[in-house]
Amino acid sequence: MSTLVCALQALDDAENWARLLKVVEAMKLKDADAQYAAFLRESVLEARADPSPDLSSAAAKEYMDAIKATQWERLYAALRGKASNG
Structure with a gap:
């Protein structure tokens, strides 16, 4: 070939x-x-x-805002911990 x-x-x-x-x-x-x-x-x-029962949009927003606030607090705490250990 x-x-x-x-x-x-x-x-x-x-x-x-x-x-x-x-x-x-x-x-x-x-x-x-x-x-x-x-x-x-x-x-x-x-x-x-x-x-x-159905959840109103206002109640859903309030619920999600609370979850987000908690998550942000956990993130900031973790970042502060890394910065102090860093």
Whole structure:
């Protein structure tokens, strides 16, 4: 086999591998999308089945603000600890 034929065959093999890798990545993404869609579907069904009363947007904001404040306090405390140990 000539060097040119071998080179063209190797190039073709490389292109096929590149194409195959793209297909594999696309399949992984499709699978991840399907898993996320299933997660969302299950979450919605669970939320709809929850008998607790609805939460107003103001109450939800208040709740999230409290969580954020707690998390910020923990972060600042951790950073202060690193700075003093640093």
